[in-house]
Amino acid sequence: MECSTASAGKPSNGRHRRERWNMPELMWFRNDLRTIDNPALNAAAAGDTGSAIGIFVCTPGTWHRHDWGAPRVTLILESLRVLRQELERLNIPLLIRIAETDMEAIDIVTDVASAHGCETVHANMEFGVDETRRDRLAESWMADRRIRFVPHQDQIVFDPDDILTKGGTSFKVFTPFRNTWNSLLLDRGLPESRELSTCSPIDVDSDQIPGSVPGFTPWSGIRLWQAGQNAAMDRLNQFLDGPVDRYHNTRNSPDIEGTSSLSPWLATGSLSPVTCLRPLIERFGPDLSTWPAGPATWQSELVWREFYRYIMHHNPKVSMHRPMQEWTDHLSWRQDDDGFQKWCDGETGIDIVDAGMRQMLETGWMHNRVRMITAMFLTKNLLIDWRRGERFFAKHLVDYDFASNNGGWQWSASSGTDAAPYFRIFNPDRQAELFDPERTYRRRWNPDHHPLSTMPIVDLVSSRRRAIEIFKTARVAAG
Numbered sequence: 001m002e003c004s005t006a007s008a009g010k011p012s013n014g015r016h017r018r019e020r021w022n023m024p025e026l027m028w029f030r031n032d033l034r035t036i037d038n039p040a041l042n043a044a045a046a047g048d049t050g051s052a053i054g055i056f057v058c059t060p061g062t063w064h065r066h067d068w069g070a071p072r073v074t075l076i077l078e079s080l081r082v083l084r085q086e087l088e089r090l091n092i093p094l095l096i097r098i099a100e101t102d103m104e105a106i107d108i109v110t111d112v113a114s115a116h117g118c119e120t121v122h123a124n125m126e127f128g129v130d131e132t133r134r135d136r137l138a139e140s141w142m143a144d145r146r147i148r149f150v151p152h153q154d155q156i157v158f159d160p161d162d163i164l165t166k167g168g169t170s171f172k173v174f175t176p177f178r179n180t181w182n183s184l185l186l187d188r189g190l191p192e193s194r195e196l197s198t199c200s201p202i203d204v205d206s207d208q209i210p211g212s213v214p215g216f217t218p219w220s221g222i223r224l225w226q227a228g229q230n231a232a233m234d235r236l237n238q239f240l241d242g243p244v245d246r247y248h249n250t251r252n253s254p255d256i257e258g259t260s261s262l263s264p265w266l267a268t269g270s271l272s273p274v275t276c277l278r279p280l281i282e283r284f285g286p287d288l289s290t291w292p293a294g295p296a297t298w299q300s301e302l303v304w305r306e307f308y309r310y311i312m313h314h315n316p317k318v319s320m321h322r323p324m325q326e327w328t329d330h331l332s333w334r335q336d337d338d339g340f341q342k343w344c345d346g347e348t349g350i351d352i353v354d355a356g357m358r359q360m361l362e363t364g365w366m367h368n369r370v371r372m373i374t375a376m377f378l379t380k381n382l383l384i385d386w387r388r389g390e391r392f393f394a395k396h397l398v399d400y401d402f403a404s405n406n407g408g409w410q411w412s413a414s415s416g417t418d419a420a421p422y423f424r425i426f427n428p429d430r431q432a433e434l435f436d437p438e439r440t441y442r443r444r445w446n447p448d449h450h451p452l453s454t455m456p457i458v459d460l461v462s463s464r465r466r467a468i469e470i471f472k473t474a475r476v477a478a479g
């Protein structure tokens with residue numbers, strides 16, 4: 001374990017000489033950069049001593065290993081700037097440290113806890129294999145130093161172990177998962193909203209937020225996004241005040257702003273799903289079967305987000321680049337580096353695919369319908385391994401979120417749980433006619449496309465046939 005070097009055997013730092021009133025609790029921020037509806041922060045601020053310190057550790061080595069790109073990292077730094085201000089209002093200083101890996105971060109957080117006499121470290125859990133391992137190690141490493149590591153649950157509304165089939169196993173299909181989720185909501189409601197009260201002042205200064213992190217160039221596209229919880233709340237209120245009522249009709253149209261665009265804030269934890277759902281439950285009640293179509297459809301999308309985290313929790317293999325459907329391991333993916341590069345650059349000659357890729361390269365965001373079209377084009381028409389596309393999206397999306405990205409890619413590649421059947425392959429041109437009938441979206445993001453002079457890199461009809469054959473063969477090979 002990498003963290004075995006730094007703080008072991010250090011002389012006492014005076015923690016035991018401190019008075020209890022002077023012993024703050026430590027809040028370790030990770031993917032939860034907000035003060036609103038933050039259970040770990042609530043607990044830290046409500047500790048016996050009434051004072052708390054926040055810490056965030058940048059771990060560029062781990063971020064690289066997890067394929068994060070400059071858009072996500074830049075958004076995190078901007079979100080920390082807002083978080084720092086919000087915390088200072090509550091008398092909670094925010095410390096920033098840089099380590100290479102998450103394992104080194106454990107050591108740093110433990111040292112900071114010791115130096116400030118914190119007996120308890122609070123953190124919200126994350127579901128990836130590496131993150132789960134990090135927290136298990138943190139717990140035992142800190143316990144050896146008489147520091148309590150207390151995990152809380154904030155990434156999804158209900159504990160993944162509370163949503164099980166009658167046989168006690170985990171769900172693999174979305175609809176029964178959502179039905180059970182909806183029943184739980186009716187039974188339990190959402191966690192209550194708690195106004196954070198101001199902590200007792202503490203003689204610790206917040207750190208400056210770094211302008212960049214080693215290995216990640218600041219991303220200029222950040223000018224298009226406003227980081228932090230206040231911007232998220234403005235966007236949420238604006239969306240709930242009208243657009244959500246039409247969402248069931250508008251959500252598939254990339255040519256209009258029919259969705260909330262809240263994903264970047266949800267992905268950094270500047271916004272909690274509980275905060276999104278509470279106003280709707282206050283308006284329509286906890287029985288989702290009575291909700292109007294717009295809000296009900298939007299709630300269902302938020303539950304898809306929960307579902308992919310749930311899948312990750314119950315199926316650690318998805319965090320290890322493994323498909324949910326193991327028979328897809330038998331697929332003969334094409335290497336086709338040239339085709340892959342053209343897809344990355346938005347140069348495939350397929351109008352809607354190129355428009356989507358260019359939207360992402362410029363803004364860090366792509367409409368969900370177009371994410372499905374571009375992903376299916378890569379994995380079916382080009383027959384290129386979904387993991388290459390998943391990685392490219394990870395590097396370029398400002399809302400990059402491992403569970404949703406992996407879920408979306410495995411859905412499109414038919415390797416996922418409850419995925420698109422392998423023979424149901426979108427025709428991108430037909431999708432474009434259906435969902436962008438006036439070419440508004442394509443004209444905006446791919447203005448130079450001329451159908452008569454642009455030759456697609458692949459024939460849609462024969463490549464579709466080829467994909468079905470190869471998938472069929474893999475299925476047979478797997479028995």
Ligand SMILES: Cc1cc2nc3c(=O)[nH]c(=O)nc-3n(C[C@H](O)[C@H](O)[C@H](O)COP(=O)(O)OP(=O)(O)OC[C@H]3O[C@@H](n4cnc5c(N)ncnc54)[C@H](O)[C@@H]3O)c2cc1C
Nearest residue numbers: 259260261262263301305368371375400401404405408409
């Ligand atoms: C190939 C592929 C890759 C994707 N990668 C990501 C990713 O890295 N990060 C990410 O947040 N989403 C990802 N998605 C899901 C989805 O495209 C985005 O969440 C959505 O486009 C965000 O736009 P919005 O905030 O306007 O969503 P809205 O339609 O307003 O939905 C509200 C919220 O619900 C969640 N949500 C909506 N649709 C989905 C979905 N299909 N799966 C999971 N959660 C959903 C998001 O958190 C979203 O912000 C991916 C989908 C595909 C097909």
